[in-house]
Amino acid sequence: MKFILFIAVWMLGQMICAQAIYEDERYVPETDPVVLQKLEQWQDLKFGLLMHWGHYSQWGIVESWSICAEDEDWCRRPHEDYVAYKEAYHNLQKTFDPVSFDPEKWALAAENAGMKYVVFTTKHHDGFSMFDSKYTDYKVTSPDCPFHTNPKANITKEVFDAFRAKGLWAGAYFSKPDWHNENYWWSNFATPDRNVNYDPEAYPERWENFVQFTHNQIMELMTDYGDVDILWLDGGWVAKKSPEFIREWYGRKMENNTSGFIKAQIVNQDIRMDELVDKAREKQPGLIVVDRAVHGKNQNYLTPENRVPEHSLPYPWESCIISGGGWSHTPDATYMSGREGVHLLVDIVAKGGNLLLNVAPGPDGTWQQGAYDLLEEMGEWMQVNSEAIYETRAIAPFKIGNVALTQKNNREIYCIYMADEGESRMPSKIVVPQIQPVPGAKVSLLGSDVALKWKPQGDGFVIDIPAGLRKSPPSRYAWSFKVSEIE
Incomplete structure (x- = not known):
């Protein structure tokens, strides 16, 4: 298309500004041609669904984080007895029974909204597996969970099957940290923050057990759950870090710290991601891997969280955005309006990104009506305007x-x-x-x-x-x- 562009200098300035603002989100391009082709196809899809769901939905609280002993206002516990609270939280497995779970209804709503892929929380940081893993008893299919007798007890499989039947891609959200696993949060020590609570270099055998556990669970998802298009990894603090990086981080952290108290430490937590990705792609050729917030070749696209970049970004990216309430189920949540949803999608796509819109199922396995209403309005708009969204790319001035x-x-x-x-x-x-x-x-x-x-x-x-x-x-x-x- 031969357009006259009058603002080449302005455009260059915008790109430089964008890179400066997001310089912490450096990008290493993929080199595998099969993955590159898949990534190009993903950039055509534009609109996806994210679902945070687990036994925590019964309490209507933020997912996982209330059992983390960090002093942050968004993850504090409602009372002071940490040990008792954590035990009660873990026991949510024994009352989780979402008998109204109907993934076909969700898939139909997503399809009608114009969504093209789903990313589902197979496991969050608390370690509760929403799939039938043979490497843990802390899962939805355990005899300790009342839902285990339901024909749809293997929730991840049911979700993937339902959405693939509607033509959507399947993406597996998976938390690298696991706060229920004895090889990550060892009961021999306290749990001061989100990290592993022992020194992996001092206890290499225990750490290796955790690495193998992580690999095994992910390979279950890559082997037993049909075609998986995206492996969406959370918990970016679980990553390989050099001694030089750790020293530099502590130097920056203490520079302006008058009290000396550090809320979260930096620990070398190498789970051999390169090896894991190679194994996963043997089972799922072309798999897009999103090792969130970890600079390197295994972060195929970047994921600004609950925000939209001010300008177009020079790499593949996706804004993951809450549609209403929080990431996890919020009782009586207020959802964004249809106008807000449409404008959000347009703004992100014009800047070259994808929108991953989060909807949080409730403890009975249903969505709130506000989520359906929002997706219905966005779908009505997409029926007319999708040509301007799908398979498009950004063009200055955006x-x-x-x-x-x-x-x-x-x-x-x-x-x-x-x-x-x-x-x-x-x-x-x-x-x-x-x-x-x-x-x-x-x-x-x-x-x-x-x-x-x-x-x-x-x-x-x-x-x-x-x-x-x-x-x-x-x-x-x-x-x-x-x-x-x-x-």
């Missing part, structure tokens, strides 16, 4: 005011006008600054067969909107204009 840009095949440009709150009628003119179509280009509105008139204006162009379209636009919240050359 977003100007309330107009976002995407491009496809270097031939079509989509200008997405994001309506203001309460703006249900289209304006008579839509101004798109800083880009300009070639003379004779065709401009149309997705969802309408009316050819629209346009004219240059300054360094951009103006689209005239007929009265009929203004009164009855084809979608709510945002309108997508396609600009293409006349053949």
Whole structure:
């Protein structure tokens, strides 16, 4: 698509600024051609579903973190007896019985919303496995869990099967730390923070047992659960760290620390990720691996958490965002509006990313109605406008005011006008600054067969909107204009 771009210097400045803001999120490109092809396909999908679910949903609390002894306001316990609280938390396994679990209903809602992949929490930091692992009894299929007699007790398998049946990719969220495993949190010592609570170098055999446990569980998921497209690893503090890195981190940490108290330490926790990834890809060729927050080749895309980058980023990325409440089940959660959801998706896609939207099932195995309502509204919008979302890439200047840009095949440009709150009628003119179509280009509105008139204006162009379209636009919240050359 031959567009006149007037702001090359501005674009370069934006890219430099973006890299400066996210310089801590360095990216090492993948070299495996099969993985690169898969990653390119993933970038076409744009919209996915994340689900945090475990026995903690019974209490309506933040997942896992309340049993971590760190003093953070978002993970404090409701009373002071840590030992008793942790025991009660672990005993949630004995009352977890989500009898209304219906993954086919979730998969249908995701499909209708336009989602193309799912990432499901097979195990969070607390160590409770939502799959039938033979390496632990702390799992949903254990005789200690009342749900184990249910035909759908192997929850991860049921979720993957249901979503794959609707054409969605399957992604396995897996926590590298395991706070229930004796080889990670050893009962011989206290648990001061999120890390392993002993020195792996002082007890190498115990640490090796944990490494093997982690490898074995992940290989179960890679072997026994059908096609897995994404391995989404959390707990980035479990990673190989050099002595030089540790010394540098403590030096920075203490520089401005007047009290001397450090909330979380840095420990070398090498689980031989390169070896693990090689084994996983033998079972799942082309597997996308997301070793979150660990700089290196095993982080195939980056995952800004509950935030959207200010600018386009120069590598594959995905914002994981809470749709309502928290990451885990929140009673009577308030969900984002349909307008907020649509604008969030458009903003992220215009900057070259994917949206992974989190919905948290409740203790009975159901979603709250607010989640269904949100996905239904986003699906209605996607039925009209998905052409401007799927298989697109970012194009500078990405977003100007309330107009976002995407491009496809270097031939079509989509200008997405994001309506203001309460703006249900289209304006008579839509101004798109800083880009300009070639003379004779065709401009149309997705969802309408009316050819629209346009004219240059300054360094951009103006689209005239007929009265009929203004009164009855084809979608709510945002309108997508396609600009293409006349053949």
